[in-house]
Amino acid sequence: MSRSAHPAGPRHADVLPEGHYSAPPADLNTLDHKVWAQTVGRDADGVVTVGGVDVKQLAEEFGTPAYILDEADFRARARAWRTAFGPDADVFYAGKAFLSRAVVRWLDEEGLNLDVCSGGELATALSAGMPAERIAFHGNNKSTEEIRRAVEAGVGRIVLDSFQEIVRVAHTAQSLGTRQKVQIRITVGVEAHTHEFIATAHEDQKFGIPLAGGQAAEAVRRALQLDGLELIGIHSHIGSQIFDMSGFEVAAHRVVGLLKDVRDEHGVELPEIDLGGGLGIAYTSDDDPREPHEIAKALTEIVTRECEAARLRTPRISVEPGRAIVGPTAFTLYEVGTVKPLDGLRTYVSVDGGMSDNIRTALYDAEYSVALVSRTSTAEPMLARVVGKHCESGDIVVKDAFLPADLAPGDLVAVPATGAYCRSMASNYNHVLRPPVVAVRDGEARVIVRRETEEDLLRLDVG
Numbered sequence: 001m002s003r004s005a006h007p008a009g010p011r012h013a014d015v016l017p018e019g020h021y022s023a024p025p026a027d028l029n030t031l032d033h034k035v036w037a038q039t040v041g042r043d044a045d046g047v048v049t050v051g052g053v054d055v056k057q058l059a060e061e062f063g064t065p066a067y068i069l070d071e072a073d074f075r076a077r078a079r080a081w082r083t084a085f086g087p088d089a090d091v092f093y094a095g096k097a098f099l100s101r102a103v104v105r106w107l108d109e110e111g112l113n114l115d116v117c118s119g120g121e122l123a124t125a126l127s128a129g130m131p132a133e134r135i136a137f138h139g140n141n142k143s144t145e146e147i148r149r150a151v152e153a154g155v156g157r158i159v160l161d162s163f164q165e166i167v168r169v170a171h172t173a174q175s176l177g178t179r180q181k182v183q184i185r186i187t188v189g190v191e192a193h194t195h196e197f198i199a200t201a202h203e204d205q206k207f208g209i210p211l212a213g214g215q216a217a218e219a220v221r222r223a224l225q226l227d228g229l230e231l232i233g234i235h236s237h238i239g240s241q242i243f244d245m246s247g248f249e250v251a252a253h254r255v256v257g258l259l260k261d262v263r264d265e266h267g268v269e270l271p272e273i274d275l276g277g278g279l280g281i282a283y284t285s286d287d288d289p290r291e292p293h294e295i296a297k298a299l300t301e302i303v304t305r306e307c308e309a310a311r312l313r314t315p316r317i318s319v320e321p322g323r324a325i326v327g328p329t330a331f332t333l334y335e336v337g338t339v340k341p342l343d344g345l346r347t348y349v350s351v352d353g354g355m356s357d358n359i360r361t362a363l364y365d366a367e368y369s370v371a372l373v374s375r376t377s378t379a380e381p382m383l384a385r386v387v388g389k390h391c392e393s394g395d396i397v398v399k400d401a402f403l404p405a406d407l408a409p410g411d412l413v414a415v416p417a418t419g420a421y422c423r424s425m426a427s428n429y430n431h432v433l434r435p436p437v438v439a440v441r442d443g444e445a446r447v448i449v450r451r452e453t454e455e456d457l458l459r460l461d462v463g
């Protein structure tokens, strides 16, 4: 089971039976706001609009495929997390879900902090003006060069992931004449997916230092001894697309247990605990995610209770939502190219993108929904599979979907909830050009990441 765990998404196949799909909705024209960005609706002609701009206009101006991001929705979700956790906690947006300079500025303005996990993400954050002290640097194999750049920039924390890294960061900080704030990422033997979690003694995965066998305690011992490091806390990230808080409960219990051991052994109360991200969103109408204020309340209560029991001062909590902020704010706009009914099976609808702009279906068996957005239809629902244009039969965007039976080439369809881990995981497979990200707000649309061009591709190919 742990082999299928991945920070960017669940293996829905683990929890859903093969061939699972919901019954067709009563009205295919209805847009469920659980999965669509807040400002999405239909105008009087039945054309879908977002941020006051209609999708036909967007397709004409920016082409397809394109990721269309609702800026007001992004800001509202970021603010909801910020407000829910209040001034005594920190919210770090996980940049790997989707990062661009515009996003960094929105986060800065809304008072969020930012997680990065590579030199490229760090460069993006700094170039958009995110104050370095609000940046956390993650990753299980940061290069010495990345570590040096992060320390030099003055990032607020580096999350240490191995014994080698404890030494590397300490050495770098010392050679630069500074003391780096760090957290130690531990694995607490909890793995959460969607509606269930598994508590195990050992975690068979690459991230973090196991609590089991006293390894995490040893990591703390070493970090406390090194002059280049200021150990500010313990970090734990238990999984992704989580709906059930019980995994966090076990994780918090175990992290606080370590804090208590640290206090007993070293007389030090570490001031912070980071519970990671992984909070789920609705990809289809069947999913029921929790609101940020419920999550904040639950996590704060769990940590407070555990600390009271251990007679520890409650540490400052931080969380790292990525998907839960950006995921629901964007949809991918595609044009239908071919419609191929296979008798007795289903209809294959080919769109002008595919696994290069959304790898999650192929990679994790992720579920998505889809809607006809350039018009409404009163035709019967047909069972469809939305596929891309790549030379791969696994190039599926939406595995099981109902679309109106009169769907035709030239129609625009959109797949909602593609804000997270789609553009950020996009590839150039088949030398397909990566789509732009277009932000819409108050009747205006602007490109925040432009479409790749053939020139871009050829520039890398030096012959």
Ligand SMILES: *Cc1c(COP(=O)(O)O)cnc(C)c1O
Residues within 6 Å of the ligand: 007, 008, 094, 096, 097, 115, 138, 237, 239, 240, 241, 276, 277, 278, 279, 320, 321, 322, 323, 324, 420
């Ligand atoms: C991926 C990741 C996150 C964000 O996960 P989401 O599922 O997008 O919320 C947060 N923290 C760490 C350490 C991660 O690796």
